[in-house]
Amino acid sequence: MAENLGELRIISATVEDRPGVLFKVTSLIRRRGFNIETITVGGTEKEHTSRITISMKGNVAIVEQLVKQLSKVPEVIKIIELAPAESVYRELAIVKVLAQDPSKRSDLLNYISIFRAKVIDASKDTLVIEIVGNPTKINAFMDLMRGFGIAEMAKTGIVALSRGTKPQSERTAEKP
Amino acid sequence: MRLSGAKAIVDSLKKAKAEVIFGIPGGMTIPFYDAIYENAGAGGLRNILTRHEQCAAHMADGYARVKNVPGVCTATSGPGATNLITGIAVAHMDSSPMVAITGQVPRTMIGKDAFQEADIVGIATPVTKFAYQVSNASEIPEMIKAAFMISSTNRKGPVLIDIPKDVMLEEVDIDYVGRPKIGGYTVRSGEPHPYSIKKALSLIIASEKPLIIAGGGVIISGASEELLKFAEMMLAPVATTLMGKGAIPETHPLSLGMIGMHGRPEANMAANEADLIIAVGMRFNDRTIGKMDKFGESAKIVHIDLDPAEIGKNIRVDVPIVADAKKALAVIAAKLSEMGSKREENAWSRRVASFKEQFALNANGHKNGLSPGRLMKILRDVLPPKGIVTTGVGQNQMWAALHFKVLEPRTFITSGGLGAMGFGFPASLGAKVAAPDRPVFNIDGDGSFLMTEQDLATAVVENIPTVSLILDNRVLGMVRQWQCMFCDKRYSGIDLGKVPDFVKLAEAYGAEGIRVETYEEFEAAVRRSLKAELPVVVDIPISMDEKVLPMVPPGKTLKELILFG
Numbered sequence: 001m002a003e004n005l006g007e008l009r010i011i012s013a014t015v016e017d018r019p020g021v022l023f024k025v026t027s028l029i030r031r032r033g034f035n036i037e038t039i040t041v042g043g044t045e046k047e048h049t050s051r052i053t054i055s056m057k058g059n060v061a062i063v064e065q066l067v068k069q070l071s072k073v074p075e076v077i078k079i080i081e082l083a084p085a086e087s088v089y090r091e092l093a094i095v096k097v098l099a100q101d102p103s104k105r106s107d108l109l110n111y112i113s114i115f116r117a118k119v120i121d122a123s124k125d126t127l128v129i130e131i132v133g134n135p136t137k138i139n140a141f142m143d144l145m146r147g148f149g150i151a152e153m154a155k156t157g158i159v160a161l162s163r164g165t166k167p168q169s170e171r172t173a174e175k176p
Numbered sequence: 177m178r179l180s181g182a183k184a185i186v187d188s189l190k191k192a193k194a195e196v197i198f199g200i201p202g203g204m205t206i207p208f209y210d211a212i213y214e215n216a217g218a219g220g221l222r223n224i225l226t227r228h229e230q231c232a233a234h235m236a237d238g239y240a241r242v243k244n245v246p247g248v249c250t251a252t253s254g255p256g257a258t259n260l261i262t263g264i265a266v267a268h269m270d271s272s273p274m275v276a277i278t279g280q281v282p283r284t285m286i287g288k289d290a291f292q293e294a295d296i297v298g299i300a301t302p303v304t305k306f307a308y309q310v311s312n313a314s315e316i317p318e319m320i321k322a323a324f325m326i327s328s329t330n331r332k333g334p335v336l337i338d339i340p341k342d343v344m345l346e347e348v349d350i351d352y353v354g355r356p357k358i359g360g361y362t363v364r365s366g367e368p369h370p371y372s373i374k375k376a377l378s379l380i381i382a383s384e385k386p387l388i389i390a391g392g393g394v395i396i397s398g399a400s401e402e403l404l405k406f407a408e409m410m411l412a413p414v415a416t417t418l419m420g421k422g423a424i425p426e427t428h429p430l431s432l433g434m435i436g437m438h439g440r441p442e443a444n445m446a447a448n449e450a451d452l453i454i455a456v457g458m459r460f461n462d463r464t465i466g467k468m469d470k471f472g473e474s475a476k477i478v479h480i481d482l483d484p485a486e487i488g489k490n491i492r493v494d495v496p497i498v499a500d501a502k503k504a505l506a507v508i509a510a511k512l513s514e515m516g517s518k519r520e521e522n523a524w525s526r527r528v529a530s531f532k533e534q535f536a537l538n539a540n541g542h543k544n545g546l547s548p549g550r551l552m553k554i555l556r557d558v559l560p561p562k563g564i565v566t567t568g569v570g571q572n573q574m575w576a577a578l579h580f581k582v583l584e585p586r587t588f589i590t591s592g593g594l595g596a597m598g599f600g601f602p603a604s605l606g607a608k609v610a611a612p613d614r615p616v617f618n619i620d621g622d623g624s625f626l627m628t629e630q631d632l633a634t635a636v637v638e639n640i641p642t643v644s645l646i647l648d649n650r651v652l653g654m655v656r657q658w659q660c661m662f663c664d665k666r667y668s669g670i671d672l673g674k675v676p677d678f679v680k681l682a683e684a685y686g687a688e689g690i691r692v693e694t695y696e697e698f699e700a701a702v703r704r705s706l707k708a709e710l711p712v713v714v715d716i717p718i719s720m721d722e723k724v725l726p727m728v729p730p731g732k733t734l735k736e737l738i739l740f741g
Contacts, residue, residue, distance in 0.1 A: 015359065016358075016359040019309075019311075020297060020301075023298065023301070024301055027298075027301050027302055028302075031302050061488060063486070065485065065488065065489060068484050068485035068487075069485050070361070071484075071485075072305075072328060072331075072483070072485060073359075073360075074305070074306045074358045074359055074360065074361040075358065075359040075360070076359060076360050077359045077360035078360060079360075102568070106307075
């Protein structure tokens, strides 16, 4: 089942964990005039290797061009666009929602349970809620929260992996 | 064996077969220069002291383009390193192999805004294939080895290695250097994929009006022989980009010369009418193809390039072949040969021949004074085929491109992509160091030459006798031409005045200065300069109203060329 990503396309790169690699990747994205939505960096299953996950809007040609350009950065070990049907995506958001009005609290808690979100902090006037999911789910949840009033919100950006044991070879830059 | 980091740099450079290093020392490279001193003498690195770091980079580039090995340049931290950047950017745009070594402030000082500190890796990253700051001496042998490998494989380009001064003073064991492993960098075979070859062949065989456009990639991969074989078999005319000049002898009947904004009309006409364009080692630059969405409207396009990112970057192509130009053309020519598809004279070849006759460019100027086109023809007649020409940037470069017929690859050296004025003279010095037995002529403008002329000092002191032909119109001619054509002759910021006197300038450095007023004097000066033992500057006053024509105005299609001003 393909996850709903809207217009977003996801690029996943494994890179050497050396100083300056994130700079080189973002510098190239800026220099070539690409517009990205989110970028995340973190560890992988291998030592000395990081994964950079980029989400962006754009057509096939634009995404392909970014993948090809980034694959030329020597520290980039592997880079592909993840096919939505064969990949899983998650983003984590935490949101501080206004909850002074006791009459609305039960609605709020219902939504939290429907979306399998979690209350991670509570005060007299606010709740801090954690939600994990794909970006569409998170956006739907945030739309509901706006009705209560959002005081603050933070998102991690998208992380993603391909499904199954098949190696990530959906669209490599090496293909002629 | 244990050595200091600085000695390890020299040791690694020599293992990489570097013979010459161009540069200027400074506070943070004193240990490196001390190691160079120790290494001096027979078999040592030749150390050429330049007068500006930009020139060091251009010299390394000129050297690389003639010799087909990475040119090496060096500068100290801060301003020394930033001065290299223009030269590095030129090499990056033109895919020229270069290794730049910069000094850096000691590790403990990095990030403290220390004296002469600059984040050179940050500055150089967008204009290099790879830029890296070494963080301990044990990395030096591997990273210098990696620098040479990366700069000279796949699509070539510059690499910068930044080395803090205290790292140069640390000790390192140099006995074992493994194969450098830099993340995902793999040296590709450059073999074409059989499927793309098959698709390309079917288009080639079906075409009636094929045109080949050869770019700098043909020269870099040494594919001239294969190109010619393919072209002759198909009877396909060959246009070149600016960087592709020399891919085919320009006196060959199938050669159309340069295509593009200032291209020859026969080349642009052929692109307008072709039904198949085979683009080899070129990247569909705006100066080459004019208005992007109108280029080759009537043609299918086969694009051969070593860099996958070039495919579909600027225009959509029908058949991409990601491969080394030489290998791809060899396979295509061999397959065509197997099929016995050699073409005889036909409607298209006659049509192309008629373009060549129709547009045989009148090189005689239409204004008073010497015609740059005719000067180029005289130079060609005198210069042996292996003689090397470099150019500045601007009108001088385009006159050279239009009228100087290049006969062999790697004998026409110009800043094509970046278009850096000042490139021609230092590049000529690098070329001459690479090929001391061949004459090297720098075709330059007065504006361009004045940007780097201080390295006449280097030429004289280091005994590098090149010849600079200054097409001297006392203005920034190309800007003036645009202001004449597109700004209603409102000339703004282009007047260079009547200074300097180039003959006296040359003499002040101990070089030879000659002024010529006639074609006969020009020819005599060129002949005399062929054997010159000193650097020569030939001042050639020309009219500032001489224009580079034909011209395709910016943003227009190749059909809309202006033939006469």
